[in-house]
């Protein structure tokens with residue numbers, strides 16, 4: 001449910017984005033006859049048994065795969081550890097480059113694939129680790145084998161890790177007032193606008209695209225925050241790539257609060273979203 005709701009808080013499509021999505025659907029032969037311009041961001045959720053060709057694209061007349069059909073939308077992989085290692089590893093390049101080149105003997109095609117990557121997994125094979133109501137029946141080896149199916153390089157490329165607890169039936173029915181998708185989308189749009197203006201001269205549109213040189217320029221930390229981050233690194237054993245992830249996420253959290261500078265609490269929140277790649281995450 002959470003994954004499908006993500007679409008409702010993403011910024012509306014620009015005309016150029018809509019055009020690109022429409023072209024890709026048309027090339028793939030999935031554009032409905034009565035649609036001349038796609039107006040919604042796509043949500044693709046391929047099965048874990050899907051072939052690498054159907055994920056990445058290819059075939060005799062190379063067609064766009066799921067990653068390109070998710071362009072400017074969401075690619076959701078449910079039960080991530082069920083996907084084959086080779087399928088997951090094949091996503092590394094496209095996640096980094098936001099495009100994929102398919103080579104055939106006599107032709108080469110490049111399709112864009114700038115999507116939000118979203119995935120879900122259980123905490124362990126039986127699904128009840130840390131569950132307050134039901135006991136986990138897995139051995140420590142089973143748990144660590146399960147977690148190790150997702151390689152470090154793939155985890156490195158995922159910005160936010162969030163643990164979701166079992167939801168009480170009673171809680172689902174409560175009429176506790178929560179922020180609506182519409183309100184959240186307004187905040188997202190404001191943060192997007194701040195970034196568009198900040199990066200006007202850089203030729204990029206969002207924090208996720210910041211290069212390491214740009215990170216130094218736009219993600220400055222005060223001394224107190226620097227020391228805090230350094231300590232977190234020593235404790236959790238993060239990789240260098242995680243360092244830039246954390247700064248970009250902190251920049252986004254600050255933008256959502258419309259704060260000009262990244263503050264300690266923004267970095268602290270960003271660190272909370274990096275639970276799975278802590279070097280002691282399996283202990």
Ligand SMILES: [Zn+2]
Nearest residue numbers: 124126136138
């Ligand atoms: Zn278990």
